Amino acid sequence: MQTSWKTTIQKISRRNEPYVFLVLLALCILIEIRSGQFFSSNNLVDIASALIVPGLFAIGAFLVIISGGIDVSFPALASLSVYATTKFLLDINYQGGVWLAFVIALSIGALLGAFNGLFIGYFKLPALIVTLGSSSVFKGIMQGALNSKQLTTIPVGMRAFGTSSLFIAKNPVSGLTARMPVASIAFVIVLILVYLMMRYTMFGRGIYGIGGSEVSAHRAGFGVRKTKFTLYVMVGMIASLAGVIRVCMMQQAHPTNMLGMELNIIAGVVLGGTAITGGRGTLLGCILGTLLIVIVENSLILIGVPTSWKSVFIGSLIIIGTGASAFQVMRMNRVKSIKIRSKEAF
C-alpha cells in the first residue's frame, strides 16, 4: 500500500496541474494580503464572470492543440460571426429572444470553422499557416463586405440576456456588488460536454491519438481527416458562442476588440500543462491556466501594480510556466546515468 502511495505522488508530481494550482493559490493569497479584497464575494464573482469568454476560447484552443494543431483565427472568427449576426438582427429589427442570435452565430461559426477544417484536415496544410490566413480573411470580410463600425445598440433579446443574472453578490464592507451572468451556465455546459467527449467518446480519444502520432492514428483506423474537420467545425462553434456572450455582456458589438486575445489564451492553455506539440494535457489544467491569466489581468490592480506593467507580468509568467514544463520534459528524458563499477569489481 505504501509503494502505491509513493507512485501516486510521483505520478502527480510529474503533472503540471498541481504546480499551476499552487502558483494560482500563492497569487490569490498575495493579493488578499496586500489588498484584503481578493476573497471578497464580489471579487470572486467578478473573476468568475470574467472567466466565461476566455474560458470558452481556451476550451477551443485546447482541443486544437491536443490534436497537434494550432488555431490563431478564433478571435477573428468569433468577431465575424457575432458581428454579422448582430448586424443582421438589427437590420431586420428583430425583437425576439436571444436564441436566434445563438443559432445564427453558431451556424456561421460552423461554416467558418469548416473553412479551416477543409484546408487543415483534407488538404493537410499546416494549421498555423491556414489559421493565420483565415484570420486575415475573416477580418477582411468584416471590414470590407460588412463595412464594420462599432454597433452601440444590440437587439433587445441579446441585451436582456447580457443583463440577466443568476445571483448578485454584495460585499458587506464596501457595498460593492457583482452579478453572476446567466451566460456562465453556457460555459459550464460546454465544459462538461467537452470533458465527457474527450474522455468517453472514440472521437475524443482520437483527438488525443492524432496529437500523439498521426501515422499511428491512421493505421489504427481512426478517420484522421474527418476527425480534424469535425474538430475545427466544433471549435468554430465554441468560439462563436463565446463571441455572442461577449457582445451580450458588453452590450455593444465592437468589431476589433476581441482581436489579439489569441496569444494570451494559447499561453494560458500551455501554462496549464497542455503540450504545444500535441497529445498531452487535461481540461482541468487548461482552465487553471486560463484562470491564472484572467486573475493576473483583473486583479493585479488590487495590489497596486499599474496596468502598464500587466503585460510584463503575464509575459514573465508564460516564460516561467512553459520553462518549468520544458524542464520537466528534460528531466524525464535525461539519459539514465550508469553505475560505474569500481576497479576491484573486475
Next chain:
Amino acid sequence: MAENLLKAEGIYKSFVGVQALKNVTFEIKPGEIHCLAGENGSGKSTLIKIISGVYAPDSGSMEFAGKKYEKITPIEAIKSGIQVIYQDFSVFPNLTVMENLAFNSELADRRKFVNWKRMRKIATEAIAKIDFKVDLDALVGSLTVAEKQMIAISRALMFNTKLIIMDEPTTALTKKEVGNLFNIILKLKERGIAILFVSHKLNEVFEISDFFTILRSGELVASGNTADLDAKKFSYFMTGREFTAKRFEAKNISSEPILETKNIGIEGSFQDVSFDLHKGEIIGITGLLDSGRTELALSLFGILPIDTGSFKINGKQVKITNPQTAVAHKIGYLPEDRLSEGLFLNQSIADNIIISEIDRLTVFAGVLDTKKRTDEIARWVKELSIATPNPENACQTLSGGNQQRIVLAKWLALNLDILVLNGPTVGVDIGSKHDIHEILQNLANEGLALIIISDDLPEVLENCSRILVMKAGRVVSDLDAAKADEQMILSYMM
C-alpha cells in the same frame, strides 16, 4: 505437405516508370518463419505493402487462407488475418498502454463511446497472450523500445491473426531483447502463426528463420531452406557481388601518437580511460549498449566534455569542451544517428558535402565562389562514388549507405587528423557496408587516425588494429585485433 497460407504469384508493380517488383512469387505456410531479405530499394517494402493491401499490384494474383484475391484491400487483409508491425510500431506515445492495446479492436468494432472497463479487459487479455507484464496505466512514451514492440505484437494478435509481418524488428534492440523477441516468435510459430520477418542481418536470418526469400532490384534472386544458405551465398544473393573480407593491416603507423587520453572520465558515464592513437591506426571501441562507449565517443568530440583527465594532441595538452574546439584540433565525428545528427536531409547532397568547409569556398566578404563549390562537390561525389544522378537532389533521396558516404565526405573535406565514427554502418546494407569499410581502411593507410565505436564485432575485428572493450564505464581490455576473436571479445563484454 501443408497447404500454403499465402501464395503471391507473378507480382508486378511499378511507380512512375520505376519497376519496383518484377514477376515476384512468394509463398508461406502456416507456422513458418520466413525471412525476407534484400538491400535498400530491392522491393521488400513494396512486397509487404502489396501483401497487406496498401498498394495494388499492376498484375499478378494472391491467395490467402484458401481465398483468391486480384488485389486485397487493407481492411480485407486485416479481417482475413494479416497484421503488419512497422518499424515505428505505430504506437501513441502520449497515451496509456491500455488505450494503445484496445484502440484497434474498438475501432474495428466501430464503437463510438469509450468504456474504460471493457478497454482494460481487452488490454489484459492481449498482453496475457504472450505473457507480457506491463503496467497498463503507464504512458507508452515512457517504455523501452522492446516494450513498445511487445505492445505492437500483443495488439497484432488480437485479430485471429494468421500472418504477422515484422519490418526489421531488431533494429533498436539489445542482444538480450532480441533473444526475448525470438522466443516469442517461436511461441507464435507453435500456435501455427506464420511470421514474415524482414531483415538484412545475416546472423538473425540464420538463427530464426526456416525459409528465406531474397530480392534484388525488384526481382526474386533466391528462395529456399535457410539450412542450405551460408554467409557467402547470402551476401552474394543480396548484392550480386562477391566479397572477400579484407582484414585491416596498418601500414604506416606514426611513431608519435596524435592523440593521447589520460584517465578521462565523465561522472555517471565512464571513468579512467587512457589510450594512445597513432596516425594510420584504426582503434575499435566496443561494449554493450550502456557500457559508456557512446559517451566516450561524444566526449572525444566535445559534445559531452570530460570532468576528469586530460587530452594531448601531438604531444600538447589541449582542452576539448565543445565541437568547435574539436574541429579546430582536426577531430571529426560521424554520429550514430546520421539522419538526425549528421545530415540536413531536406537540403541538397551538394550543400551537405560542403557545409563544413563552406568558409574556405568564399571569394570575399562571405560570398560563395560557385566555381570552387562545383569543383569540390564533383571531387567528393567521384572520390566516394556517391550514386546520384544530380548532386542538387535532396539528401533524403539517397539510400542509407550513400547518406553515410555524404557524412564522411563532409568531414574528409576538412583534411582531418582524427575521425571518430560511432556505429558507421548501422542500418546500412551489405554492399555499402563493404564499400564503407574499404574507404575507412584506405583513409587509415593515407595517414588518418580513426576510432570506430561499434557493437558489430565482425566489423570491429575486420577493420581495427586494436580493440578496446568497455564494460560498466571502464575499459576492461585492450586487445590486438589480429589475435582476438568474437568469443574472446564477448567474454570481456558480458
